[in-house]
Amino acid sequence: MTKKKDLIFNMNSFVSKQILTTQTIGERLCKARKGWGLTLDEVASKIGIKHVYLASIEVGQYQELPGDVYTLEYIKRYARFLHMDPIVAAKAYRLERTTHSAHKTNKSRTRTGFLKIIRMPYVDIRILAKGVVLIGVLSIFVYGAYFAHAFFSPPVLEITSPSPYQHTEQSGVILQGAIQGGREVFLNNEPIAVGGSGDFFESFYLPEGLNLLSVTARSRRGKETTQYFTIIVEEKGTVVSRQ
Numbered sequence: 247m248t249k250k251k252d253l254i255f256n257m258n259s260f261v262s263k264q265i266l267t268t269q270t271i272g273e274r275l276c277k278a279r280k281g282w283g284l285t286l287d288e289v290a291s292k293i294g295i296k297h298v299y300l301a302s303i304e305v306g307q308y309q310e311l312p313g314d315v316y317t318l319e320y321i322k323r324y325a326r327f328l329h330m331d332p333i334v335a336a337k338a339y340r341l342e343r344t345t346h347s348a349h350k351t352n353k354s355r356t357r358t359g360f361l362k363i364i365r366m367p368y369v370d371i372r373i374l375a376k377g378v379v380l381i382g383v384l385s386i387f388v389y390g391a392y393f394a395h396a397f398f399s400p401p402v403l404e405i406t407s408p409s410p411y412q413h414t415e416q417s418g419v420i421l422q423g424a425i426q427g428g429r430e431v432f433l434n435n436e437p438i439a440v441g442g443s444g445d446f447f448e449s450f451y452l453p454e455g456l457n458l459l460s461v462t463a464r465s466r467r468g469k470e471t472t473q474y475f476t477i478i479v480e481e482k483g484t485v486v487s488r489q
Contacts, residue, residue: 271321271338276304278328293327295320308343400469401428405461411476419477421448421461428471430464454479 269277279289286304290297299320302310311317318336325335405423421438424445425431431438431446438448459475 270306270342271325271335272304272306274338275321275324275328275330275335278330279304282328289324289327293323295323300324306342314343398467398469399427399465400471401463401465402426403428403431403461403463403471403473405473405475408475408477410474413478413480415480415482417451417453417479419450419452421450421459422446423461425463428463428465428469432460432462432464434460435462452477452479454481 279286286297286300289295290300299311302308303317303321303324308314308317311320318339321335321339322332325332403423403425405421407420407422421433423431424443425440426444428444429440431440433448433450438446440446455478457477457479459477460472461475462470462472464470
């Protein structure tokens with residue numbers, strides 16, 4: 247222990263010379279300290295800098311120190327104690343920080359440039375929101391118009407049999423068709439059965455002579471669609487075919 251104290255008090259006789267190196271200033275300070283056989287605690291007690299700050303300087307973790315101004319002053323004081331040139335140490339620190347900042351900037355620019363390549367074109371969120379609202383309003387309007395048309399329009403009635411006007415010797419007639427947008431079908435005001443899909447089928451007999459039929463489809467709102475049929479039932483052998 248006495249030997250170390252003698253080294254500390256006789257350090258004024260040591261003259262260092264500047265050596266070109268790729269080591270950081272912290273690594274150079276650490277190497278010089280160990281060369282004198284000193285611990286961080288011994289240095290900290292002599293120059294009045296906390297042990298943790300000296301350790302951070304040696305490993306280059308400058309973010310652990312109070313600030314750049316304090317870091318620079320600590321490095322100069324540390325270098326002066328180890329009989330290193332404080333001005334050279336300060337320049338080395340500034341160069342190291344400048345190089346580090348430039349490296350971070352280049353990485354940031356590279357990353358930003360890459361993002362510019364893949365970034366989607368700028369879209370004003372207000373315009374986008376207005377567009378969404380407009381599409382929503384138009385959708386509601388179209389749906390409302392369709393619903394209103396379907397709700398208030400009369401039902402669609404399609405008859406596949408019989409034909410609207412015909413002569414026949416057969417008294418048996420088949421009424422067949424389908425209804426859309428309605429729920430009830432009437433034959434000469436008499437209800438007939440309607441299937442779940444809106445189709446209907448009814449067979450009946452007509453007397454000889456002129457028969458007028460009406461088929462009416464009715465919606466839930468009471469809207470009606472009516473088709474009329476004229477069927478003449480002739481005596482057998484009296485129907486003349488038309489060329």
